[in-house]
Amino acid sequence: MEFSANQIASLVGGTVEGDGNVAVSTFAKIEEGHKGALSFLANPKYSHYIYQTQSSIVLVRRDxxxxxxxxxTLIRVDDPYATIAQLLQMVAAMTAPHPSGIEQPSFVGEGVELPEDVYIGAFAYVSAGAKIGKGVKIYPQVFVGAGVEIGEGTVLYPGVKVYHGCKIGSRCIVHSGAVVGADGFGFAPTDGVYNKIPQLGNVVVGDDVEIGANTAIDRAVMGSTRIGNGVKLDNLIQVAHNCEVGDNTVMASQSGIAGSTKIGRGCMVGGQVGFAGHLHIGDNVQIGAQSGISKSTPDGARIMGYPAVEYGEFARQTINLRNLSALYRRVADIEKRLSDTDRS
Amino acid sequence: MEFSANQIASLVGGTVEGDGNVAVSTFAKIEEGHKGALSFLANPKYSHYIYQTQSSIVLVRRDxxxxxxxxxTLIRVDDPYATIAQLLQMVAAMTAPHPSGIEQPSFVGEGVELPEDVYIGAFAYVSAGAKIGKGVKIYPQVFVGAGVEIGEGTVLYPGVKVYHGCKIGSRCIVHSGAVVGADGFGFAPTDGVYNKIPQLGNVVVGDDVEIGANTAIDRAVMGSTRIGNGVKLDNLIQVAHNCEVGDNTVMASQSGIAGSTKIGRGCMVGGQVGFAGHLHIGDNVQIGAQSGISKSTPDGARIMGYPAVEYGEFARQTINLRNLSALYRRVADIEKRLSDTDRS
Amino acid sequence: MEFSANQIASLVGGTVEGDGNVAVSTFAKIEEGHKGALSFLANPKYSHYIYQTQSSIVLVRRDxxxxxxxxxTLIRVDDPYATIAQLLQMVAAMTAPHPSGIEQPSFVGEGVELPEDVYIGAFAYVSAGAKIGKGVKIYPQVFVGAGVEIGEGTVLYPGVKVYHGCKIGSRCIVHSGAVVGADGFGFAPTDGVYNKIPQLGNVVVGDDVEIGANTAIDRAVMGSTRIGNGVKLDNLIQVAHNCEVGDNTVMASQSGIAGSTKIGRGCMVGGQVGFAGHLHIGDNVQIGAQSGISKSTPDGARIMGYPAVEYGEFARQTINLRNLSALYRRVADIEKRLSDTDRS
Known part of the structure; x- marks a missing residue:
């Protein structure tokens, strides 16, 4: 699919400067531009690229x-970054599959009312008592347990599993292989044997949440494991029973949160981070990749390391460790010198 | 569902002290008690909470x-902790789904005999030659490979995959997305290309094992990868080919065991721990979260860190690292002092 | 199944020395040999085991x-290691399941042409426009998205999910639970809220690739996330959007690569390694388990640690850290000595 500069300008309310008939079929970063690609220039730091870019069209500010x-060819718009995002959304809407209807065979349990515009893929299983919102897309091989609630416009990609009693908000995206509501890891040790503690709670996921492929969020022992509104969880993440993740917190792949830990709002967590159980992590905390978090942390902290310390301290520890061989030599020199002095 | 103090007391053989008609509908920790909740007091350390708890009923020792x-309202019983566990089990039995029968469409291969009380969910696939024990629950979208054996009372939650030839014992619980018996990671490098070494063995899982969501246990190259009786594996764990995990060992989320490593009985392994291959880990070993285990370890060891060392040594290393900047300053001071002495 | 020494020798073109009628039914390492097992001796270092092995038959060099x-009983062959690999392949071919045909119910979308020798398991879903090569095996509960291409001879084990538009080469093996082509983790923060950046690209997997159970490879934001020919990825690995993994690179379980990082050819990556985003890792790089890679790395480097450093430096740092308590004492001694000197 190709679009000319004139067509794009009319779509986004921009003005063309240069050849309005030049056409593009893809996007590219301005520094990686090529013929047939559309780029944008939002950050003035990158202005020098516009004079050498191979891209056919560049979106720029009006000024x-x-x-x-x-x-x-230039297209002048109010906000090139917002415009490119808008164009990406339009292309996504055109190119992504739009499945609809109820495919067969699928399994829909008793008492489940399906809104008209819902998609239920073949081999999907919706248990009795589930409540499915308008515009929900349930792809093939998804399992929705008894009494589960799925809010309007939420997408469950192929193979997602949601255990009984869990609630997922509106406009969420849950990727393949994610498991919501499996039993928390709770056992009572008796004479060296572990007896299962029934996990009676559920998982409650807010609105506008994205959950990555093969991520696991366990149900609470009692009450709810809670994922706030706007939270973004990457792939292969572990959220244990009774955890809470605050609104608009983002967490990169393969991080894990042990039981009952509460993470605040607006936090940014790197990949492969581990949280011990029963911690309170404040709001707007930033945590570097692979950190091990063993203590509660106040609002706004920026920490990393194993065990995690404040960013600057982590840098100091790393440098100190690298220079240790030299320090050993300096101490040995001093010892030799003092020993020589003694002898003299 | 509500229960009065009188009803609960008669269920568990306790005696009521206070208003026997007060009713509860949920559980809460004594320190987080609220109206309508049942709590318990087992550990005398927490006795002070009983005078201020908002819970409606508290289970206490007879004495x-x-x-x-x-x-x-108090209910006096012999063992409040055991009683609460008993009540949780009763509630779990009442509230969890109890699917039964053979749902359609499902796929049951030739020569598979299904006991009367088995559950086979829709879209489940049971291959030829599989042996399914009494009371087994195979949820929707589960795959059971050729010749697999599943012991009595075991539950395979939606989407579990068990490759051909593997054996799972009785009363096991396997959560969604777990994969048992995929090929071990074995290749023979020849001129920079890796040729697959066929993985001819299987996985043998004992009785009373729980396997978490999206955990992967690979089949052996020859012989068996073995998971002992009573083992509890959390979510997203990796067990490589030919590993052995001893009876009643518990392992937290996202830990991984490289090929042929043998872990003893009764061990406790934290989250995100990594084991190198071909190690022997003794019985009753405790390992802190995120540790890297590169050496075999005797019975009863308590280790953590990367590379892992004994608990006390890990604490010392952490403190030593934190204090290094001060040590650098002290050495610089000494050097300056000696230099001044020289000059004087 | 039993085979006599005479039968094996005629299969592999070897000559028998000893009792040609002795039979074996399994393989064993020469040092773990037992009656009824076949072993091999390729490395002269292990020659002493041949005099005490309990194995019934041993493959040895002709000389x-x-x-x-x-x-x-000995069977003399040109290359015992190659011969044993050949025999393993033969046994694998005999013992592994060989499913074939189109099982029902399965879902095959419009415009999909299925070669004669393909296997489509029950409850598998092949979307419209997918291209399926000769000899492809699509096991039960697999999802193949719209327009996906699967090359000749590739095997998708039960429950694999491949999102729309992705391409998988020939002779690949993808294990259960692996997810290819879920959305990359891309969001534009605006006033503390994260807006999804549509992920318009795909994943392109080369030939002869093996992808482990529950591994996730995300689609590119634009363009392709690329996995080269001959790459072997273990279980539970994360490959983020726009990453590239070079030909014949192998990566152990639970490692993760952040967005846009490019890894060269012939690299060996240990388990639980984390790569930061936007790095360039050279060819033939070796990385120790649990390392954290925060910087680009030249060809042939051998690194480990968090942050990763060269192997020798990592060993030094580890030793330096272990000896720190002694260094603190030495510095304290020096300080005391200087203080005594001052006072004297």
Whole structure:
């Protein structure tokens, strides 16, 4: 699918400068531009790329002033970044599959009312008592347990499993292989044998949440494991029973949270981070990749390491460790010198 | 569902002290008690909470002596902890789904005999030659490979995959997305290309084992990868080919065991721990979260760190690392002092 | 199934020395040999085991000269290691399941042409426009998205999910629970809320690739996430959007690669390694388990640690850290000595 500069400008309310008939079929970063690609220039730091980019069209601010000749066709808009995001959304809407209807065979239990515009893929299983919102897409091989609630517009990609009694909000995206509501890891040790503690709670996921492929969020022993609104969880993450993740917190792949730990709002957690259980992590905390978090942490902290310390301290420890061989030599020198002095 | 103090007391053989008609519908920790909740007091350390708890009913020992007035209704029993576990089991039995029968469409291969009380969910696939024990629950979208044996009372939650030839014992619980018996990671490098070494063995899982969501246990190259009786594996764990995990060992989420490593009985392994291959880990070993285990370890060891060392040594290393900047300053001071001495 | 020494020798073109009628039904390492097992001796370092092995048959080189009596029957061949690999392949071909045909119910979308020798398991879903090569095996509960291409001879084990538009090469093996082509983790933060950046690209997997159970490879934001020919990825690995993994690189379980990082050819990556985003890792790099890679790395580097450093430096740092308590004491001694000197 190709679009000309004139077509794009009329779509996004921009003005064309240069050849309005030049056409693009893809996007590219301005520094990786090529013929047939659309790029954008939002950050003035990257302005120098516009004079050498191979991209056919570049979106720029209305007030952009060229200092050299530019080969690409320009489209002037209010906010190039917002415009490119809008265009990406339009392309996504055109190119992504739009499955609809109820495919057969699928399994829909007693008492489940399906809104008209829902998609139920073949081999999907919706248990009795589940409540499915408008516009929900349940792809093939998904399992929705008894009494589960799925909010409007939420997408469950192929193979997602949601255990009985869990609630997922509106406009969420849950990727293949994610498991919501499996039993928490709770056992009572008696004479060296572990007896299962029944996990009676559920998982409650807010609105606008994205859950990555093969991520696991366990149900609470009692009450709920809670994922706040706007939370983004990457792939292969573990959230243990009774944890809470605050609104708009993002967490990168393969991180894990042990039982009952509560993480605040607006936090950014790197990949492969581990949290011990029963911690309170404040709001807007930033945590570096692979950190081990063994203590509760106040709002706004920036920590990393194993065990985690404040960013600057982590850098100091790393440098100190690298320089240790030299320190050993310096101490040995001092000892030798003192020993020589003694002897003299 | 509500239960009065009188009803609960008669269920568990306790005696009521206070208002026998007060009713509860949930459980809560004594320190987080609220109206309508049942709590228990087992550990005398927590006795002070009983005078201020908001819970409506508290289970206490028969010999408990109150030192202040208590608002909650008490139920006196022999062992409050055992009683609460018993009540949780009763509630779990009432509230969890109890699917039964053979749902359609499902796939049951030739020569598979299904006991009367088995559950086979829709879209489950049971291959030819599989042996399914009494009371087994095979949820929707489960795959049971050729010749697999599943012991009595075992539950395979939605989407579990068990490759051909593997054996799972009785009363096991396997959570969604767990994969038992995929090929071990074995290749013979020849001129920079890796040729697959066929993985001819299987996985043998004992009785009373729980396997978490999205955990992977690989089949052996020859012989068996073995998971002992009573083992509890959390979510997203990796067990490589030819590993052995001893009876009643518990392992937290996202830990991984490289090929041929043998872990003893009664071990406790934290989250995100990694074991190198071909190790022997003794019985009753405790390992802290995120540790890297590169050496075999005797019975009863308590280790953590990367590379792992004994608990006390890990604490010392952490403190030594934190204090290094001060040590650098002390050495610089000494050097300056000696240099001044020289000059004087 | 039993095979006599004479039968094996005729299969592999070897010559028998000893009792040609002795039979074996399994393989064993020469040092763990037992009656009824076949072993091999390729590495002269292990020659001493041949005089005490309990194995019934041992494959040896044609030029092997015994220095003591040997109980086992010998089969002389050109290359015992290659021969044993050949025999393993033959046994694998005989013992592994060979499903074939189109099982029902399965779902095959419009415009999909299925070659004659393909296997489509029950409850598998092949979307419209998918291209399926000769000899492909699609096990039960697999999802193949719209327009996906699967090359000749590739095996998708039960429950594999491949999102729309992705390409998988020939002779690949993808294990249960692996997810290829879920959305990359891309969001634009605006006023503390994260807006999804549509992920318009795909995943392109080369030929002869093996992908482990529950591994996740995300689609690119634009363009392709690329897995080269001959790459072997173990279980539970994360490959983020726009990453590239070079030909014949092998990566052990639970490692993760953040967005846009490119890894060269012939690399060996240990388990639980984490790579930061936007790095360039050279060819033939070796990385120890649990390392944290935060910087680009030249060809042939051998690194480990968190943050990763060269192997020798990692060993030094580990030793330096272990000896720190002694260094603190030495510095304290020096300080005391200088203080005594001052006072004297």
């Amino acid at each position: 952009f002033v060229a200092e050299h000749p530019i080969e690409a | 408990f002596v109150a030192e202040h007035p208590i608002e909650a | 092997f000269v015994a220095e003591h009596p040997i109980e086992a």
